[in-house]
Amino acid sequence: MDLWTRILLLLAGLMGACGVAAAAVAAHVGGGATLETAAYFLILHAAAVGGLAALALQLTRGSFPLRLGASALVFGALLFSGDLSSRALLEAKLLGGSAPFGGSLMIAGWLVVAGTALVARRA
Known part of the structure; x- marks a missing residue:
């Protein structure tokens, strides 16, 4: 397996773990719907990245x-x-425009994945 x-796969595992932790914090400590949304995006994209990495092999x-x-x-997630x-937790933005840029990056990533279907060949 290449680097x-x-x-x-490492990042997918970390994203999944962070997503579960964020969901637990949202459920038991606070953070509300905003933190739940962050958790869902991490968990969903962790699974997708793991599957895409396996497919790439x-x-x-x-x-x-x-x-x-x-x-x-x-990176988008x-x-x-x-x-x-x-x-949700610090009541402060990470960086100006991080959420919209991250969302746009995820959309672009999914479009690249979709485009791969046009050129992909199995080993």
């Missing part, structure tokens, strides 16, 4: 754009969820 795929053609799309999902979590 890029290993890093994607099976491809001879199209693995690069698939991993690129998965990377965009990781981290920016989006990080900003929402910061707002």
